[in-house]
Amino acid sequence: MKTYLLAASILIFQTISVNAQKYFTKSGKINFNATAKNSPEIIEAVNRSVVCVIDTKTGNMQFSVLMKGFELERALMQEHFNENYIESDKFPKSDFKGMIVNNEKVNYLKDGANIVTVKGKLTIHGETKEVETVGKLLIQAGKINTVAEFTVLVADFKISIPGLVADKISKIVTIKVNCMLEPFLN
Amino acid sequence: MKLKKSILYTTIFILVVAMLGGFYIYKEYNRTSENLVDVKADFSIGGKLFLDEFLTNDSNASKKYLGKIVEVSGEIKEMTTDENNFYTIALGDTASLSSIRCRLDSSENKKTFQIKKMNLISIKGICTGYIADEFGIGSDIQLDRCVLVIKNN
Numbered sequence: 567m568k569t570y571l572l573a574a575s576i577l578i579f580q581t582i583s584v585n586a587q588k589y590f591t592k593s594g595k596i597n598f599n600a601t602a603k604n605s606p607e608i609i610e611a612v613n614r615s616v617v618c619v620i621d622t623k624t625g626n627m628q629f630s631v632l633m634k635g636f637e638l639e640r641a642l643m644q645e646h647f648n649e650n651y652i653e654s655d656k657f658p659k660s661d662f663k664g665m666i667v668n669n670e671k672v673n674y675l676k677d678g679a680n681i682v683t684v685k686g687k688l689t690i691h692g693e694t695k696e697v698e699t700v701g702k703l704l705i706q707a708g709k710i711n712t713v714a715e716f717t718v719l720v721a722d723f724k725i726s727i728p729g730l731v732a733d734k735i736s737k738i739v740t741i742k743v744n745c746m747l748e749p750f751l752n
Numbered sequence: 753m754k755l756k757k758s759i760l761y762t763t764i765f766i767l768v769v770a771m772l773g774g775f776y777i778y779k780e781y782n783r784t785s786e787n788l789v790d791v792k793a794d795f796s797i798g799g800k801l802f803l804d805e806f807l808t809n810d811s812n813a814s815k816k817y818l819g820k821i822v823e824v825s826g827e828i829k830e831m832t833t834d835e836n837n838f839y840t841i842a843l844g845d846t847a848s849l850s851s852i853r854c855r856l857d858s859s860e861n862k863k864t865f866q867i868k869k870m871n872l873i874s875i876k877g878i879c880t881g882y883i884a885d886e887f888g889i890g891s892d893i894q895l896d897r898c899v900l901v902i903k904n905n
Contacts, residue, residue: 588887588888588889590887590889592853592889592892593832593834593840614834614836614838614855615840615853615855615880615894615896617883617889617892619886619887619889621887628886628887630883632880632881632882632883632894633880633881634818634819634878634880634881634896635855635880635881635894635896637785637896640781640782640783640784641783641784641785641786642780642781642783644785648819654818654819655818655819658814658818658880658881658882659881659883750888750889
């Protein structure tokens with residue numbers, strides 16, 4: 567009887583893990599670096615509360631991040647970032663809504679690295695822009711690690727940088743994404 | 753003679769102002785985010801009510817709470833750490849997928865062992881916003897630089 571139960575529970579558990587179609591995290595990581603070439607100080611920030619969801623069947627992918635959750639090295643920098651540049655009171659959230667173009671080539675059940683092309687709409691500072699980038703989906707023991715690095719132009723999102731700090735803040739910002747997604751079982 | 757004295761005083765005055773100004777700029781430039789332990793909360797609210805306010809009217813609640821220090825009381829749903837040893841405590845009803853996700857200030861790490869046995873807790877932090885559910889994974893309010901409010905009674 568006990569072995570039956572065990573076998574049954576293993577079977578159920580396996581079906582669940584195989585059937586997981588949605589993967590998610592609420593503690594993903596996004597870094598950005600906006601240090602200008604000859605700037606004496608490094609301007610970078612990290613947010614460790616990124617929400618990310620992938621639907622493995624359709625290849626739909628979404629990231630959401632709260633701008634006030636970005637931590638910069640100095641409090642003054644963080645205040646300027648929120649108040650002057652990104653205006654986080656007016657535009658508290660940024661998101662990316664898109665899809666994995668070559669989703670059918672990804673084997674979500676097998677451990678390994680998959681190079682993917684992701685395409686979609688990125689909204690920052692209330693401005694939406696089409697973006698496309700190449701990233702990696704690392705499948706590790708039933709989890710998906712999403713890794714990507716891409717650049718955006720500050721001007722594309724109508725973020726104005728005053729002349730006084732123009733030599734410190736780059737016009738091109740590098741964004742790094744690193745989110746470990748777990749199967750959503752519900 | 754009188755003239756010389758006034759020039760001297762003016763010079764000293766300017767120097768002192770310049771030094772104070774320089775010191776202020778230096779302090780301001782290197783300022784780090786303040787620790788919230790001794791800072792009074794702008795709002796004190798139960799977790800369920802807090803979530804309900806955002807669920808009913810996201811933009812109104814955002815206007816009210818964004819960037820403010822909020823002390824939230826609720827049930828601990830989950831406590832997780834990441835690879836850099838940052839703690840996140842999710843407050844809320846275990847039956848619901850929505851929660852208040854509180855990222856602890858690293859200075860609070862040593863206190864986390866105290867709360868492992870507790871059910872109800874109060875956490876004070878800066879409200880960074882709300883991410884509404886679009887995929888059936890629950891809606892969350894996020895609090896940053898959180899400190900644990902442990903009342904001894």
